[in-house]
Amino acid sequence: MKILHVLTLMSPFGEYGGPARVSLNQLNELQSRGHSVTLAAGHRGYDRLPKSADTVPLQLFGAYAVHKRLGFAGLAAPGLLAWIARHHRDFDVVHVHLARDLVTLPAARLALALGLPVIAQTHGMIIQTNKAVARPLDFLLTRPTLRGSKEVLCLTTNEELSIKSVSRSRAITSIINNGIKSPSMTHRSPNVVPEILFLARLQSRKRPTAFVELANILNERGYQAKFRIVGPDEGEAGRVEEMIATSGADIEWEGPIPPDMTASRMERCDIYVLPSINEPYPMTVIEAMALGKPVIITDSCGLADLITESESGIVTNESVNAIAAAVIDLLTDHKKRVRLGMSARKTATEQLSISDTVTNLEQIYQRSVSNND
Numbered sequence: 001m002k003i004l005h006v007l008t009l010m011s012p013f014g015e016y017g018g019p020a021r022v023s024l025n026q027l028n029e030l031q032s033r034g035h036s037v038t039l040a041a042g043h044r045g046y047d048r049l050p051k052s053a054d055t056v057p058l059q060l061f062g063a064y065a066v067h068k069r070l071g072f073a074g075l076a077a078p079g080l081l082a083w084i085a086r087h088h089r090d091f092d093v094v095h096v097h098l099a100r101d102l103v104t105l106p107a108a109r110l111a112l113a114l115g116l117p118v119i120a121q122t123h124g125m126i127i128q129t130n131k132a133v134a135r136p137l138d139f140l141l142t143r144p145t146l147r148g149s150k151e152v153l154c155l156t157t158n159e160e161l162s163i164k165s166v167s168r169s170r171a172i173t174s175i176i177n178n179g180i181k182s183p184s185m186t187h188r189s190p191n192v193v194p195e196i197l198f199l200a201r202l203q204s205r206k207r208p209t210a211f212v213e214l215a216n217i218l219n220e221r222g223y224q225a226k227f228r229i230v231g232p233d234e235g236e237a238g239r240v241e242e243m244i245a246t247s248g249a250d251i252e253w254e255g256p257i258p259p260d261m262t263a264s265r266m267e268r269c270d271i272y273v274l275p276s277i278n279e280p281y282p283m284t285v286i287e288a289m290a291l292g293k294p295v296i297i298t299d300s301c302g303l304a305d306l307i308t309e310s311e312s313g314i315v316t317n318e319s320v321n322a323i324a325a326a327v328i329d330l331l332t333d334h335k336k337r338v339r340l341g342m343s344a345r346k347t348a349t350e351q352l353s354i355s356d357t358v359t360n361l362e363q364i365y366q367r368s369v370s371n372n373d
Helices: 018-032 068-074 078-090 104-113 134-148 157-166 208-220 237-245 259-267 283-290 304-310 320-331 334-351 354-370
Strands: 002-010 036-043 056-062 093-097 118-121 151-154 173-175 195-199 226-230 250-255 271-273 295-298 313-316
Touching: 002 018, 002 078, 002 104, 018 036, 018 056, 018 093, 018 259, 018 283, 018 354, 036 078, 056 078, 078 104, 093 104, 093 354, 104 118, 104 134, 118 134, 118 354, 134 157, 151 157, 151 354, 157 173, 195 208, 195 259, 195 283, 208 226, 208 237, 208 250, 208 320, 237 250, 259 283, 271 283, 271 320, 283 295, 283 334, 295 304, 295 320, 304 313, 304 334, 313 320, 313 334, 320 334
Parallel strands: 002 036, 002 093, 036 056, 093 118, 118 151, 151 173, 195 226, 195 271, 226 250, 271 295, 295 313
Antiparallel strands: none
8 A cells, every 4th residue: 555644844853742652653563564654744853854764764845933932833845845746645544643733634635526435543642622713713624624524533532522623523533552562671770860851842832841840849858860851842842951060969951852862871770750631642751661661740741641551650649749749759658660561561561552543543444445436
């Protein structure tokens, strides 16, 4: 099968985060099964445009900010639309990693107009909202795209309900996991001073400032640990740097790293913490689990039930004090830290396998092609 994925943005430091990694994970596995795959996306930040990511062929087009204050939602990539119009006959199915933006929504609408079967995957990025800017966009693009897609892939039942609401109950939805290929692990001794890692975009929902507060609490209580923040800025870096400058804790912001360095950087930590609120299905948590790291997340995260049931980490409420208590629990109980880490890797391997995800995806693609009028 000839498969096209469409994504909002590719960049050298992976600033678009999870959706980009999800798409590449899916495409690598699909390619290994003999499918012809291409990823088309907007781009920014490259000195020299890559032609592939891993072995996945890329078609990248300049992404421009139509409205800078809207962040990713204000991006457009007109060259991508022209390319789809020229090459649509080269593909059997189009899988759009859909967001409320001016890259993926117009691309999906164009693919539908050209008669291609479209699969939309929303990654928790399209939710019911009362924001004024969303109303005309939903009327003109979001709602028709959701209704016209053969299936809309959701991560959780809450996301599925939100898609039903936005589409006025006229979207066909399915639940699909974000899968990962379990990386090989190097056997390393624990750090003499344990390292607590936050590896994610510095965005308000992900709460990097709460991570700095966490470091301050543990430092004030006399616990010895290193706290490291890794990731690109998305509006919170200034405040994070201000807080670090007045902190007595051993804490640093290392800046962004390329996506292909995520696993090696994550492998050096002892505990992974993501204080996000309402995070649907964070890939960094799954990646940490696959590396055998115990994870600490909040109870509004879409992975909370899985992590609790599988004993792959600790789920807390959203308060910094509760997160601090969870970190202290793991710092002071090495055996528990090891046990949760081993369970995390087992869970990622057995329940979050990219192989299972892509087998499901192949069936969805085949269904969409067979049912395309």
